[in-house]
Amino acid sequence: MSVVGVATAEPAGTGARRRKSRITKSPKIVVGAAILAFFVFIAIFGPTLAPHSASWQASNSSAFAQPPSAKFWLGTDRQQHDILSQVLAGGRSTMVIAFVAGIVASVLSILFGVTAGYIGGLVDDVLSIIANIFLALPGLLILMVVMKPLPAGDTDNPILIGSVIALTAWAYGARVLRAQTLALRDQDYVESARIIGERRPRIIVSEILPNLLPILASSFIFTVIYGIGIYVVLSILGIINPAQASWGTMIQNAQGASAMISNDWWWYAPPALCVALLGIGLALLNFGIDEIVNPRVRSRKGSRRGVRFQLGLTPVVRADRSPNSDVPAPVMEGES
Amino acid sequence: MRAILRRLAFYVLAAWSAVTLNFFLPRMLPGSALQAVLSSIRSAPITPDELHALEAEYGSGGKGLMSQYATYISNLLHGDLGTSTSKSVPVTQVLGADLPWTIGLIGTATVIAFVLGTFLGVIAGWRRGGLLDTLLPVATFFQAIPYYILAFLLLMTMGYLWQWFPLAGGYDITRDSTVEPGWNTGFIGSVADHGVLPVLTIVLASIAGWILGMRNVMITTMDEDYVLVAAAKGLPRWRVVWVAARNAILPSISSLALSVSLIVTGSIVTEIVFSYPGLGLAINNATLDADYPLMQGILLCVTFAVLAVNFLADIVYVILDPRARREA
Numbered sequence: 331m332s333v334v335g336v337a338t339a340e341p342a343g344t345g346a347r348r349r350k351s352r353i354t355k356s357p358k359i360v361v362g363a364a365i366l367a368f369f370v371f372i373a374i375f376g377p378t379l380a381p382h383s384a385s386w387q388a389s390n391s392s393a394f395a396q397p398p399s400a401k402f403w404l405g406t407d408r409q410q411h412d413i414l415s416q417v418l419a420g421g422r423s424t425m426v427i428a429f430v431a432g433i434v435a436s437v438l439s440i441l442f443g444v445t446a447g448y449i450g451g452l453v454d455d456v457l458s459i460i461a462n463i464f465l466a467l468p469g470l471l472i473l474m475v476v477m478k479p480l481p482a483g484d485t486d487n488p489i490l491i492g493s494v495i496a497l498t499a500w501a502y503g504a505r506v507l508r509a510q511t512l513a514l515r516d517q518d519y520v521e522s523a524r525i526i527g528e529r530r531p532r533i534i535v536s537e538i539l540p541n542l543l544p545i546l547a548s549s550f551i552f553t554v555i556y557g558i559g560i561y562v563v564l565s566i567l568g569i570i571n572p573a574q575a576s577w578g579t580m581i582q583n584a585q586g587a588s589a590m591i592s593n594d595w596w597w598y599a600p601p602a603l604c605v606a607l608l609g610i611g612l613a614l615l616n617f618g619i620d621e622i623v624n625p626r627v628r629s630r631k632g633s634r635r636g637v638r639f640q641l642g643l644t645p646v647v648r649a650d651r652s653p654n655s656d657v658p659a660p661v662m663e664g665e666s
Numbered sequence: 667m668r669a670i671l672r673r674l675a676f677y678v679l680a681a682w683s684a685v686t687l688n689f690f691l692p693r694m695l696p697g698s699a700l701q702a703v704l705s706s707i708r709s710a711p712i713t714p715d716e717l718h719a720l721e722a723e724y725g726s727g728g729k730g731l732m733s734q735y736a737t738y739i740s741n742l743l744h745g746d747l748g749t750s751t752s753k754s755v756p757v758t759q760v761l762g763a764d765l766p767w768t769i770g771l772i773g774t775a776t777v778i779a780f781v782l783g784t785f786l787g788v789i790a791g792w793r794r795g796g797l798l799d800t801l802l803p804v805a806t807f808f809q810a811i812p813y814y815i816l817a818f819l820l821l822m823t824m825g826y827l828w829q830w831f832p833l834a835g836g837y838d839i840t841r842d843s844t845v846e847p848g849w850n851t852g853f854i855g856s857v858a859d860h861g862v863l864p865v866l867t868i869v870l871a872s873i874a875g876w877i878l879g880m881r882n883v884m885i886t887t888m889d890e891d892y893v894l895v896a897a898a899k900g901l902p903r904w905r906v907v908w909v910a911a912r913n914a915i916l917p918s919i920s921s922l923a924l925s926v927s928l929i930v931t932g933s934i935v936t937e938i939v940f941s942y943p944g945l946g947l948a949i950n951n952a953t954l955d956a957d958y959p960l961m962q963g964i965l966l967c968v969t970f971a972v973l974a975v976n977f978l979a980d981i982v983y984v985i986l987d988p989r990a991r992r993e994a
Contacts (some may be wrong), residue, residue: 358803463680465924467687468968468975470931471949475691475961477954502924536851559812563935566814567950581818602818606811613810617803624882 359618365611371602373425376418383403383415391427398596407583411575418602420576422560423488424605426593428637430492430556432550438496439549444542447511448534450528452663457507461501469498470560477569495557503549510545544623551616562605577601603656673980677973684969688962689738693731716739747958747966756943757963760948765967768944771861772933774972775868776922778781783873784918788911794885802881804873804918813932817939822938824863844902849903860863867936872929883914916987923979 407411446457486491523533564570565578582597747757790798825833887910896909937946945964952960
């Protein structure tokens, strides 16, 4: 039994209005979304905005990387490519591949996780075993072995690369979704939908799935972060060699030319920081979503001073008793 | 006991799938793997025996798929993983030399991250809204940065710019001639010195997960009646925290099992950045040389290791949680 205090300042409004205000109030979501929007913008318009094309060279004679200057804001690499242009143009493939991986992995995890959780029995056993096996396989190693012999045409196909990355990434989400579907399956509203004779696909799509959205969003973001990391690593290691400049290939070039020893920091730092910043933005977004669906894990922010978090006193929001809030979001994966 | 047996059956199945996947992987690839293997061998000396073994392994010896599969399984059971084409030594020998480094690296880093992270998580959950709790997003930042970038940034700052730690390798016997490989203080010191940055990378990248997970479960657990009872009985503060923490640690253990393969993936990347002489560096070199037997051997070895850790975590879980014993 917990003593319930009222921690949040908002009055009970309609669900939609309250959720909206909650989202704009969370600094984590605002900052995270802003960072993501920035990189989406670069992915779409970057190549057009870039002052030069990625393969443009400032001169043919010089063999020194030029430090940042008024002419080249981020300097040039040793082959006299403009770093700024490359950074602007290099984001697109990384973003597209990571999002394709996220989408494909989400679809797979819904297919496996929700089906296993809802149908149960032998189907559940088989699907869970498949998911658990995929979970134990070291994804990066398999990708290294599989992608190495791919012909050049295939490594430039973002849909293909993204989908292959997704194959190693869906199992985690499937497990979380299965656990949550199991919890939802026996809820009264699902029961009543079953009793009035709704078909199974309809129940899954219109009763179960909407309540899985927060978890799905969080596992989607997680997969996108994973996809970015994997794609960047695969191109840095030279496993795949995309024709266009990407952040990964930029770092690979810098490393191949020992840029760190000649101290050409402007060469490798911009792409590395872009990848890091994008990851941080996505993680902030994930953090914010988690706090909204799971008010208990929120830290003090937003609560009135005077409410002390201590033993037996966990302020939780009690105003909204829609089915949505009845389902406790899993505190963390592996709870099942 | 039945619970453990049930899990064991799963692991046998998983191991078999990994072996089978490993068998079919080079055969499903576009372009014959044998071509790649043979073209990489042409420069290296190869005995007729080895060529024969390779043909049997990659299916151009004219035998059917099933008999190839049978040969493969039987070789595997005899501990024969084939011969590395780039190094011309048995794959098992390469594994034997590199595996200890990887296990040492991952083991140290995971123990540090898990113990420290769980401890910090208990404190953050107990004193919610406290200093540690507000610093939590900082730890999450490190988690969000891909391993490669994090390792790279650490290498550039602490290794190159400030020169606190060596840049590459697992040990150094050239700088100090008195140091030679073996169990002596000089060598162990050198290994520890070289290990700091790789271990730090893995710890930084994985600790946020443990802190956050433990904190969130702690918060839920502290609402339980038995914690309230413990406090009402007038037990000292730390005993109350202990009661809550002991129960809250269970999900962390099962998520340890889940995240092992992610940690392994990350540490492989880390090894490559720091040229650490483990399996990660070995598979990177093997990929560059198109050394399929070695790649497959490492893949299999790592998968088995992950499965073994999972099984251990399962056993620990069953020992700690009586409910897990009853459910099965």
